[in-house]
Amino acid sequence: MTTxxxxxxxxxxxxxxxxxxxxxxxxxxTAWPLISQMNPDASTIAAGAPIDVxxxxxxxxxxxxxxxxxxxxxxxxxxxKQIEEARAVNVxxxxxxxxxxxxxxxxxxxxxIVIGICTHLGCIPIAHEGNYDGFFCPCHGSxxxxxxxxxxxxxxxxxxxxxYAFTADTKIKIG
Amino acid sequence: xxxPSSYQPQNAVLKWVERRLPIGGLIHSSFIVYPTPRNLNYxxxxxxxxxxxxxVQILTGIILAMHYTPHADLAFKSVEGIMRDVxxxxxxxxxxxxxxxxFFIAVxxxxxxxxxxxxxxxxxxxxxxxxxxxxxxxxxxxFMGYVLPWGQMSFWGATVITNLFSAIPYVGESIVTLLWGGxxxxxxxxxxxxxxxxxxxxxxxxxxxxxxxxxxxxxQNNPAGVEPQTEKDTVPFTPYATIKDAFGIxxxxxxYAWFLFYTPNFLGDPDNYIVANPGVxxxxxxxxxxxxxxxAILRSIPSKLGGVVAMFSAILVLAFLPWLDGAKARxxxxxPLSRQFFWIFVVVCLVLGWLGAxxxxxxxxxxxxxxxxxxxxxxxxxxxxxSRIETARPLPNSIxxxxxxxxxKLKTAASALAIFGxxxxxxxxxxxxxxxxxxxxxxxxxxxxxxxxxxFGKYDQAQLQRGLKVYKEVCAACHSLNYIAFRNIADxxxxxxxxxxxxxxxxxxxxxxxxxxxxxxxxxxxxxADYFPAPFPNEQAARAANGGAAPPDLSLMAKARGYERGFPxxxxxxxxxxxxxxxxxITALLQGYEDAPKGFTLPAxxxxxxxxxxxxxxxxxxxxDGQVTFDDGSPAxxxxxxxxxxxxxxxxxxxxxxxxxxxxxxxxxxLLVLSVLLYFTKRRVWANAH
Numbered sequence: 001m002t003t004x005x006x007x008x009x010x011x012x013x014x015x016x017x018x019x020x021x022x023x024x025x026x027x028x029x030t031a032w033p034l035i036s037q038m039n040p041d042a043s044t045i046a047a048g049a050p051i052d053v054x055x056x057x058x059x060x061x062x063x064x065x066x067x068x069x070x071x072x073x074x075x076x077x078x079x080x081k082q083i084e085e086a087r088a089v090n091v092x093x094x095x096x097x098x099x100x101x102x103x104x105x106x107x108x109x110x111x112x113i114v115i116g117i118c119t120h121l122g123c124i125p126i127a128h129e130g131n132y133d134g135f136f137c138p139c140h141g142s143x144x145x146x147x148x149x150x151x152x153x154x155x156x157x158x159x160x161x162x163x164y165a166f167t168a169d170t171k172i173k174i175g
Numbered sequence: 176x177x178x179p180s181s182y183q184p185q186n187a188v189l190k191w192v193e194r195r196l197p198i199g200g201l202i203h204s205s206f207i208v209y210p211t212p213r214n215l216n217y218x219x220x221x222x223x224x225x226x227x228x229x230x231v232q233i234l235t236g237i238i239l240a241m242h243y244t245p246h247a248d249l250a251f252k253s254v255e256g257i258m259r260d261v262x263x264x265x266x267x268x269x270x271x272x273x274x275x276x277x278f279f280i281a282v283x284x285x286x287x288x289x290x291x292x293x294x295x296x297x298x299x300x301x302x303x304x305x306x307x308x309x310x311x312x313x314x315x316x317x318f319m320g321y322v323l324p325w326g327q328m329s330f331w332g333a334t335v336i337t338n339l340f341s342a343i344p345y346v347g348e349s350i351v352t353l354l355w356g357g358x359x360x361x362x363x364x365x366x367x368x369x370x371x372x373x374x375x376x377x378x379x380x381x382x383x384x385x386x387x388x389x390x391x392x393x394x395q396n397n398p399a400g401v402e403p404q405t406e407k408d409t410v411p412f413t414p415y416a417t418i419k420d421a422f423g424i425x426x427x428x429x430x431y432a433w434f435l436f437y438t439p440n441f442l443g444d445p446d447n448y449i450v451a452n453p454g455v456x457x458x459x460x461x462x463x464x465x466x467x468x469x470x471a472i473l474r475s476i477p478s479k480l481g482g483v484v485a486m487f488s489a490i491l492v493l494a495f496l497p498w499l500d501g502a503k504a505r506x507x508x509x510x511p512l513s514r515q516f517f518w519i520f521v522v523v524c525l526v527l528g529w530l531g532a533x534x535x536x537x538x539x540x541x542x543x544x545x546x547x548x549x550x551x552x553x554x555x556x557x558x559x560x561x562s563r564i565e566t567a568r569p570l571p572n573s574i575x576x577x578x579x580x581x582x583x584k585l586k587t588a589a590s591a592l593a594i595f596g597x598x599x600x601x602x603x604x605x606x607x608x609x610x611x612x613x614x615x616x617x618x619x620x621x622x623x624x625x626x627x628x629x630x631f632g633k634y635d636q637a638q639l640q641r642g643l644k645v646y647k648e649v650c651a652a653c654h655s656l657n658y659i660a661f662r663n664i665a666d667x668x669x670x671x672x673x674x675x676x677x678x679x680x681x682x683x684x685x686x687x688x689x690x691x692x693x694x695x696x697x698x699x700x701x702x703x704a705d706y707f708p709a710p711f712p713n714e715q716a717a718r719a720a721n722g723g724a725a726p727p728d729l730s731l732m733a734k735a736r737g738y739e740r741g742f743p744x745x746x747x748x749x750x751x752x753x754x755x756x757x758x759x760x761i762t763a764l765l766q767g768y769e770d771a772p773k774g775f776t777l778p779a780x781x782x783x784x785x786x787x788x789x790x791x792x793x794x795x796x797x798x799x800d801g802q803v804t805f806d807d808g809s810p811a812x813x814x815x816x817x818x819x820x821x822x823x824x825x826x827x828x829x830x831x832x833x834x835x836x837x838x839x840x841x842x843x844x845x846l847l848v849l850s851v852l853l854y855f856t857k858r859r860v861w862a863n864a865h
Contacts, residue, residue: 012859015852015855015856015859016856016859018852019849019852019853019855019856022845022848022849022852023421023849023853025845026845026849029845033262033263033266033267034234034238034263034267036262036263037238037241037242037261037262037263037264037267038241039262041242041256041260041261041262041264042259042260042261042662042666043256043260043660043704044260046660046662046703046704047704049702049703049704
């Protein structure tokens with residue numbers, strides 16, 4: 001290279017640095033749309049709007065799966081036994097301590113609504129299986145109780161609750 | 176790049192790598208110390224511009240493929256999804272589609288540069304042939320890419336080009352079936368074109384590496400056409416060529432950005448905004464502008480096989496150029512006769528391009544034949560003969576002498592102007608005149624003043640709201656808006672409604688959904704995510720209700736319709752950024768209903784419209800005064816309705832127009848600043864070399 005080092009590093013260096021800086025800013029700004037395009041597009045976001053679910057066809061002891069934003073949501077109409085089991089547990093002994101009351105809406109104790117994605121590595125647990133009358137994830141053996149709380153296995157946290165509200169006694173809006 | 180690399184890494188890790196994989200040395204000798212002739216002019220920066228554009232096309236292409244669906248039923252919609260919903264999707268698609276045109280502009284300048292300065296001559300024959308191979312690959316890639324959006328021109332272009340192979344004797348038909356993967360152009364064709372369109376750029380990149388490798392073995396040619404002899408004749412690639420190329424690329428980006436942000440559809444064909452329809456052929460099937468000269472040659476030969484052979488020969492003849500031209504002097508600068516014939520040849524190519532866009536009739540056919548003959552005459556007879564009888568002017572002794580002589584500076588500038596002027600003609604000729612036939616029978620509607628025109632144009636929200644009302648109360652009785660969702664009317668740059676108003680509008684509509692848990696279809700109120708539903712359950716029902724003609728979807732109407740601008744209007748259009756052909760046409764059409772003049776025989780079931788091609792249109796006059804009442808007190812006249820609904824349809828065709836113009840302004844300012852800075856940096860750097 002024949003880059004000659006100038007004795008007075010003033011105006012020339014300023015020009016070089018300014019040019020380099022402007023080009024650098026341009027490169028960074030160009031990267032923005034190239035990366036931003038990976039985010040969900042407008043139709044995907046619009047399709048993630050809240051959904052209404054009618055609970056009336058779900059009989060006691062039954063669980064259904066609905067999809068919201070591509071995620072399976074378990075809606076379980078719990079039996080008296082399941083509720084009792086969930087409430088009889090010593091909360092302090094749980095890996096992720098949470099009371100059953102905190103996981104259902106007041107006055108709707110039989111309705112357990114959870115995002116059916118194992119908190120370990122994202123598999124889908126099977127309802128009404130495992131040792132705790134709740135959910136069992138066959139992938140790595142995580143077991144959730146009838147309140148969707150983690151009881152056994154590698155999963156670190158309880159099944160998360162989706163945002164939802166009762167719009168009528170037998171109707172919910174998820175999202 | 177002669178002798179062992181002088182690269183001496185200081186860092187221990189680099190030393191370790193270098194002993195095992197001398198890639199640092201390769202880069203150092205190819206792009207840092209590589210000696211470049213010091214008299215290279217700006218025609219030589221197009222090599223760097225091409226490398227840059229290949230990078231842009233691959234990068235934007237990979238991203239577009241993340242959002243595109245290569246299925247005959249979904250391709251068009253997925254492209255519209257990119258334009259409307261994907262974050263910056265409109266930018267990425269316009270970058271890619273206009274990038275293809277820029278790529279070809281640059282490659283044509285690069286090729287004509289090579290022709291003028293004799294860059295194909297000994298010892299650069301393989302370098303030149305590799306270039307011809309790259310050009311062929313580019314043509315294949317560009318063609319298959321154009322098919323992917325699955326518009327009318329895509330579909331019919333694919334049909335026509337693949338049918339070229341049916342000219343092959345005996346096996347032609349079987350080969351075409353093989354290319355299609357079916358009995359006609361269809362989904363298998365689209366799938367394989369997508370796969371190959373993704374593959375070929377990497378093949379091009381591979382051949383480009385060979386091209387650059389061959390370049391670095393033979394050394395660059397230069398405007399004087401004499402080989403470098405001493406150190407004084409060359410400068411190291413970095414920083415001299417690097418900074419000059421950077422400045423060249425920056426200026427080229429300004430040119431690119433002009434098209435991209437202000438006239439992104441100028442180089443495209445409006446018909447490609449109509450979804451592919453195997454039952455209807457466009458009035459004219461024209462290829463993209465960069466294939467037009469070859470298309471003209473194809474059509475000039477009155478024989479199917481002959482035309483195909485001529486077209487392919489026109490490209491392949493380039494590969495034999497090193498042997499057809501036997502002159503000792505490389506550069507046309509020192510060959511007065513050759514130089515004149517070079518410019519004649521440039522003009523012939525440009526006129527052939529213009530002819531390629533004309534309807535194949537009358538004088539155009541004759542002119543096409545003469546120029547086709549001249550094209551081959553130039554290569555096969557003129558160059559061999561001329562190169563053997565012409566006496567070249569004395570060549571400079573060395574490049575250093577050439578630089579000191581400063582010969583030809585002014586001429587280069589003049590020729591640059593001439594090329595750009597003529598290239599401009601070709602460009603606009605290619606697109607602007609593709610509908611010459613329509614122009615014979617269709618008066619040009621008056622151009623209106625639109626708020627969204629010009630570089631800072633914005634939609635007039637009140638006008639969009641009135642237009643939406645006209646659409647809802649009049650047009651929606653027959654026409655759908657398949658690409659507009661209710662949520663869109665709350666989007667920035669749209670009619671400016673709130674999200675609650677969008678949801679309210681959606682709720683007024685019944686949308687078919689299902690099947691439900693009883694397996695039945697049912698109707699429910701619309702949601703913001705739903706699209707404006709069609710008034711008919713399917714196309715057959717629409718046809719039955721409208722005397723056999725299906726009312727087209729209106730979403731892209733303003734982009735898919737236009738009228739002939741003609742010479743010289745289209746030249747100004749490029750500079751004035753005129754993009755309002757579509758809305759002007761729609762407005763005029765809606766007001767063009769009249770009683771048929773005496774002597775005009777109106778076909779049964781059609782209506783007279785002075786602004787419709789052929790004047791006979793199936794759609795009855797939809798508008799009458801007082802039909803729709805506006806809350807804002809705008810006059811309830813047909814003129815007002817037509818203008819408002821045209822503006823609204825412009826928005827439905829291009830919802831991101833405001834975002835495009837805003838970003839364009841920022842980018843133009845940035846590129847101007849960068850180009851000025853690069854220019855001064857270049858001057859500073861080159862000051863050391865003089």
